[in-house]
Amino acid sequence: MLELAILGFLYDAPLHGYELRKRITALTGHVRPVAESTLYPAIKRLEKAGLLTRETQPGSVAAQRHVLNLTAAGREELRGRLAEPGRVDITDENRWFTVLAFLRHLDDPAAQATVLARRLAFLEEPASFFYEGERPLHAEELDDPFRRGILTIARATSRAELAWLRSTLTDLRGRAETKPF
Amino acid sequence: MLELAILGFLYDAPLHGYELRKRITALTGHVRPVAESTLYPAIKRLEKAGLLTRETQPGSVAAQRHVLNLTAAGREELRGRLAEPGRVDITDENRWFTVLAFLRHLDDPAAQATVLARRLAFLEEPASFFYEGERPLHAEELDDPFRRGILTIARATSRAELAWLRSTLTDLRGRAETKPF
């Protein structure tokens, strides 16, 4: 999740840790803040795995900074993670949004469509948060106003996303036909 | 998160671990599956903290089962966690939904309203996933179709939830007036 965001931001341009942190905070921080003590170890992990390099620069503004650069392997890794996200990356909204935020880096429309199609398939499964036996319940069947709220909100999200997915998929497939390779 | 769900389900009735797992899977499993190796240690933690007791029963259906029972401290703990959720429980949709799923156990309408009001305040903050300097961008200003999708979906969710929150809040406040204590 965090690693995906790091790779995604560095794919565009080399950044130092602090700037990276600000961008990640802007992207997902209002929902789940990123602790510094999570970011720096994550950077080190990626460096150790050969996905990025760190270049020490004398502190132009403040203390010395390490400019982070994706390696070829790092770029490959990002494309791989975007093209074949794990199951939870598709189902968990937080993770899914992070995938979406960087999906443009996967510049093949067909590959992008494949990823969107997986999300579409997931949303089309009949699922709820509450069941009677096997049967998913819908909002009107619940007495509890708070649980009814969950279903009301989830349904609104689902509808909006399904509409967006379908229209974006036809767009992408149109583009894939025009420019097949 | 998981602990809240455990406390929440046991608040209604004593259950054994396996049944608990099925209920948690029904509630949040389609988004984030719960591993068994996460559930059982969590139960142990809560037992160690004196929030629940385990009673071994001979296996009526299969292997022996431990029936889990909330203690008075456990009930108190749940009410506390519901009445004063952490910041992330309010902002992260996954956690927030779990709070909502059990908020009825907090049977004072005024206390319930306080929690909903916190979520309302969070959603009313002007926030986005993408910024130009300080200014939050909205969907129409983005070229990237995927990022535009994020904002489109988030806006639909936000609208539905704001409407639900406002109407539920007036309901709750009406009930709080009628029955002040």
Add this chain to the structure above:
DNA sequence: TAGTAATACATCGGCACCGATGTATGCTCT
């Protein structure tokens, strides 16, 4: 009668993440 599935619980190693805390530098305001 053997195989498989469902029920039911447990442990182990590993890792991501967090809060607290520490160390510097350089800029701005008073």
Add this chain to the structure above:
DNA sequence: AGAGCATACATCGGTGCCGATGTATTACTA
């Protein structure tokens, strides 16, 4: 001249969670 703040990186202990694996029992089914 000194305080305070933003910049910038780092370590440490703790914990929640996961995947893999193991152990039993009961029920079904081929």
